[in-house]
Amino acid sequence: MKRLITLAIVMVVAISMLSAAGAPEATAAKGEQITLNVWHIGVDVSRRATMEKAIARYQAANPNVKVVEQAIENDPYKTKLKTAMGGGNPPDLFITWGGGWMEEFIKAGKVLDISEPVKAVAANYLDPGLSISKLGDKVYGLPITLGPSSVYYNRQLYDKYGLKVPTTLAEFEHNCDVLKANGIIPIALGNASKWPGAITFIYLSMRYGGAQVFIDAFNRENGKTFEDESFVKAGAKIQEWVRKGYYPEGMNGINYDTGGSRMLFYSGRAAHIIQTNGLLGNTRNEAPDFFKNNLGLFKFPVIEGAKGSADEIVGGGNVIHVYGGTKYPKEAFDLLVVLSDLEYGQDMINGSSMITGVKGIQIQDTLIKQQYDVLMGAKVMQNFYDQYMPPALAEVHKDTTQALFGLTMTPAQAAKLVEAKAVEVLGPAK
Amino acid sequence: MVPTKRRAINHKEILFVVAALVPGLLFYGVYNLYGIFMTFQYSTLDWTGISQNTGFVGLANYLKLFKDPMMGVAVKNNLILMITSIVIQLPFALLLALALNSAIKGTRFFRTIFFLPMLFSTVATGIMWQLFFDPMFGILAYVMQQVGLGAYIIGFLADVRTAMPAVLFVICWQFIPFYMIILKAGLTNISVELYEAATIDGANRWQAFWKITLPLMAPTLRTSAVMSMVGSLKYFDLVYIMTGGGPSGATELMATYMYKKGFVEFGMGYASAIAGLMFIICFVFACVFLYVTRVREAH
Structure with missing residues (x-):
């Protein structure tokens, strides 16, 4: 009995210490190993490979960051993300479809406002892509698929x-x-x-x-x-x-x-x-x-x-966001940019025939070219x-x-x- | 000093009992009691489920619930499911159990075959039957075509008239084997000597069934009925997979509606109120049923 009580106390203390650990800090100290979690819905082989390749690029440039990626089926993803956001263990980067669903998370303070840092890269993206990533005139993410x-x-x-x-x-x-x-x-x-x-x-x-x-x-x-x-x-x-x-x-x-x-x-x-x-x-x-x-x-x-x-x-697409409460906003934003950049966009076209919202991709296939032209010629x-x-x-x-x-x-x-x-x-x- | 000694043993025994119960109670407390308690607490909030901001609204969610026409539809569908579960699943399960219990050759083989539906994962079952009912590629449509009923082929899961019966059929298909195994276990417990005695007294098999099998099976049947009842009141998975509650709410259950409100529409407070109501309904039904059948047994 005593042992049980001791065990119970130890467990309670351990759990409360776990959750108390790590107050938010602006960026990771140099050389410190950090982990970023990414949740997305690219479950099929080609989209996932593109995502993994972009992550590998980021990791090669930032050896102190370990990126853990999870691909989740469309509908379960919505439930899982909501539960994680409500339960307090959300990923550092996650995707939404923009619009009202995204807005719910923004209103709850779960999405990082990236209006400032995004200015440096905004010119690389197509207007419709940025527009689905916005609420009002604030930018909350970058497009990773668009069409x-x-x-x-x-x-x-x-x-x-x-x-x-x-x-x-x-x-x-x-x-x-x-x-x-x-x-x-x-x-x-x-x-x-x-x-x-x-x-x-x-x-x-x-x-x-x-x-x-x-x-x-x-x-x-x-x-x-x-x-x-x-x-x-x-x-x-x-x-x-x-x-x-x-x-x-x-x-x-x-x-x-x-x-x-x-x-x-x-x-x-x-x-x-x-x-x-x-x-x-x-x-x-x-x-x-x-x-x-x-x-x-x-x-x-x-x-x-x-x-x-x-x-x-x-049309529409997926937007990738940084979690509002992430411990490493700077690293997360850098990763966000890599996961939506030109190389990623080119891989998506080549591997999955999907347009991504970044400017400057080369399209060989006539059908995809046609689709891309529809997007580019769109007034609304x-x-x-x-x-x-x-x-x-x-x-x-x-x-x-x-x-x-x-x-x-x-x-x-x-x-x-x-x-x-x-x-x-x-x-x-x- | 005899009484003191006895008390000492009792004390030790109680300690042991408590120690043995603690892990179970801990789990039960954390995952059931705490959960139920929190559900009722959430049900008094205006909460999206993700936000830190919650507003206390008292019983407003429950009042809204009683005015929500979809909730009425869901409760009605749950009751239909409950009645079919008890009226169709249990008698069928008993028939199969009796068949397996008889001296027919190959009962082992059939036991395995009959039990198979229970072993499939629910998601696989749901998708399999979805394909079965598919009006374009499904087996059912093909067979109907072959026997000249082609004109009657419709989207069985897409039509408000047929969606519920189709789903009910699949639920029965999945759960009859479960009750079959429970009832079979009950039948095995009935002593063969009773039947021998009855035969000597000149009873036929029909009489033996009514006078021996059924009364002695009553506790097992009662347990099965309660499980079936509570299970169908909180049923979710096959419906969610096969129709998602559609078309137009034709197969909406309380649990699928709760899921929709909580996870799709960001209304965790309202969804908790639905969960709270489900808990109350299940609790009341189970209590009333247990009470009523207990009186019957005493007679």
């Missing part, structure tokens, strides 16, 4: 049925009708996790109303709300497409992450997929022949007579609504969009629900 969402199509199917790359929605619908008549699913979609279908909704609403409508509705100004007709029309168009059979049966149950919709696309059973920049890398890894022989892409078509332009794109890059908005509102946006695809809600009902939540989260519209 537009496009309509990807199967070139061979287009050749076979004599279709032309569309620039207007009417042309696109014509192509879909021809494909449908020939027994091909016009658009592959795996919408179980809701964000894949949301991309289509965002594009349609932007093409109907122009990019400014969402911004105004979000800022609650200029009399715009989420019940604006562009949102209702976008919902109506989606339901029209669902009823016409443009989508695979049961798309709300198909999981994008486990590849359901991509299988339809790769196997030629579906002709288009409207997806993020990540599809290029996925295709290159999962179906290299398809990537070489079949894959093509075009900008989301415009709607004749509507306000939206083809140079307003939906709107972050995905579900990344941009506060998480509680983003969930309603995604839930209602999924319900639109499932035909269990009318476009007006969906818009009304989003607006009601917006009033709750963002305040009434002015």
Whole structure:
């Protein structure tokens, strides 16, 4: 018994000493061995290798720093990071998707404001990349992936049925009708996790109303709300497409992450997929022949007579941040720069076909070049609504969009629900 | 001095009992009692889960909970799950256990086969059945196509009408073997002599089942029922993997809703209130059930 008590006391003391150890200090003393933890979501072989290579470069230049890197699957990552931030054992560097999710961490004081030190390197990055790393006019991170969402199509199917790359929605619908008549699913979609279908909704609403409508509705100004007709029309168009059979049966149950919709696309059973920049890398890894022989892409078509332009794109990416409470802000910032610099960006293009937000990369592949030009030519890059908005509102946006695809809600009902939540989260519209 | 001596032994025994219990109690205290206590504390806060700032809001989270229509849906789905668990899983498990307990050849082989679903990891099970129900590439769709039911193929996990039954089916598939093994253990404990005596007295197998097997299995069945009940009230994993609570909340459970509110929407205070309510519901159900069945047993 006494031993047990002694043991218990020893343990309690040991634990409290552990947590008390190490008050924050500005930088590590010269020659002192320090450890920096990096959490990211590049779990596939090529992205992880790129990350490891950049870390190795940093370590070679800074032998006193040991960098421990962890790659975590997309959805578990969100839970793990939140738990670590709340529980008090977070990594020194971590990624977010910018927007509302990032803002939650900034508000909680978990993200280091790097506005000052970033001035020395800011000129190396593309504007859309820096813009998703900002809140107000303060910079909180650097972009490590960045890219537009496009309509990807199967070139061979287009050749076979004599279709032309569309620039207007009417042309696109014509192509879909021809494909449908020939027994091909016009658009592959795996919408179980809701964000894949949301991309289509965002594009349609932007093409109907122009990019400014969402911004105004979000800022609650200029009399715009989420019940604006562009949102209702976008919902109506989606339901029209669902009823016409443009989508695979049961798309709300198909999981994008486990590849359901991509299988339809790769196997030629579906002709288009409207997806993020990540599809290029996925295709290159999962179906290299398809990537070489079949894959093509075009900008989301415009709607004749509507306000939206083809140079307003939906995109997004990952931003890497320094933890606000890190013990070594200087070392962490230096690492941050290395993990997003030109060499890293070039490796990402070469290994994973992913654009990263740094200027000056050389692109050989015509398809990626095309994607890059879409990004460079964009007048507006709107972050995905579900990344941009506060998480509680983003969930309603995604839930209602999924319900639109499932035909269990009318476009007006969906818009009304989003607006009601917006009033709750963002305040009434002015 | 006899009484004093006895007390001394008792004292020593108590010491031993306490010493033996301390590690267990320590774990129980830290991971259960402390957790439950903290959950209730968090549930009175307006807290994002990551911030140092917390605002005390009293019972506001609970009031919000009772007005939240999605919570009603989740509770209803949990009750459906609970009823199917008890009404379908336990009788099926008992049937399988009886089959395994009989003198049929090859029971060992079948025991292994029947038990397999329990051995798979839940994530693998979820993804496997997701593929099974897939309307494009799934086996179910293929079979339906072959037997001429092609017109009825839908996204079984994507349709509000079929998602819940599909998930319930998989949950039953996974858990029947678990209860089968427990019930099988219960059956093994029933002395063979009782059946022999009954046969001599002229009872048929049906009578033997109702008069011997079932009454003697009552404690095991009762334990299984409580486990099944509490398990289904706090169920999470297969639903999270297969449908994530969707489509449109058709398979939302209290636990998946709690996860969504806490980890996706940064509402840890509100999520804790859901957890608190789940605790209360489970506790009440378990207590009432145990009380009611205890009275029955006494009769």
